Amino acid sequence: MTLNVQxxxxxxxxxxxxxxGIIQETFRRFKPHWKDNRFLVYFMEVAFWLSQVLLVFYVLFLVNAGELRFYVFLALFLGFSIYQAVAAPLYKWLLEHIIRIVVTCYRFVERLIQILIITPIKYMIKLFVTIVLLIxxxxxxxLLFVAKVxxxxxxxIFYTIYRLLPRNIQNFFHKLAGFYSTIKNIGKKGMKYLKFKRR
Known part of the structure; x- marks a missing residue:
């Protein structure tokens, strides 16, 4: 390699x-969110460091065709040390502020969607169901009124005829009236249920 490339x-x-240093600090900041899942912890650690190694090697490949020298590792360590010594406190503070801003924006958008979209849809569905139940x-x-009329x-007329019928036929119609009464009670319960659902 030429001196310029080096x-x-x-x-x-x-x-x-x-x-x-920056990306490792960011990764550590979000690590508590999956620390309770041991498999996810191992998977995230392996995936993180593997992706970063591949990224750094790709950058090295673009600069010097991927030639590894001792000073490459020294330069990496030097850059990491500079971050730890100079920029770590500032970046941690900045990262916390960015996270706070993102969370605030997310909650605002979530509440906005809740107020402008979800709540009106709920009220519209509730209104539709109420109207259908009322109808x-x-x-x-x-129908009950028409049936009564x-x-x-x-x-x-049937009651008058019923009084003129023999006793055994009257007993038959008495049983038939009991069946009608059962159907009528079911209808009343259905009406009460519809009134309750409308409320």
Whole structure:
């Protein structure tokens, strides 16, 4: 390698070491979120360091075609040490502020979506269900009223005829009336259920 390439390699590796300090600090900051899952801890550690090694080697490949020399590791260590000595406290403070801003923005957007989209949809669904129940209740009430109007004179005629019938036939119609009463009670319970759901 020429001196120019070696010099560029050292500068780039110092910057890469500084970058490793930053990215490692960021990784450690988010590590508590998955520390309870041992498998995820191992997976994230391996994936993180493998990706960073490949990234640094790719940068080295772009600079000097991937030639590894002792001073490359020294330059990386120097860049990492510069970060730890000079920039670590400032970056930690900056990282916490960035996280706080991102979390605040996320909560604001989440609340905005809740207010502008989710809540109106819930109210619209609730209103639709209420209207449907009201319509069903109105139709059932109307049908019951019509049935009473239609069957009242018929009931009176049948009652008059019933009083003139023999006892055994009266017993048969008495059982039939019990079945009608059961159906009527089921209808009343259905109406009460619809009223309860509407509330």
């Amino acid at each position: 010099f560029m390699t050292m500068i780039v590796m110092i910057i890469s070491g500084f970058y490793l 069903v209740q109105f139709i059932m009430t109307l 239609i069957f009242f004179p018929i009931k009176w």
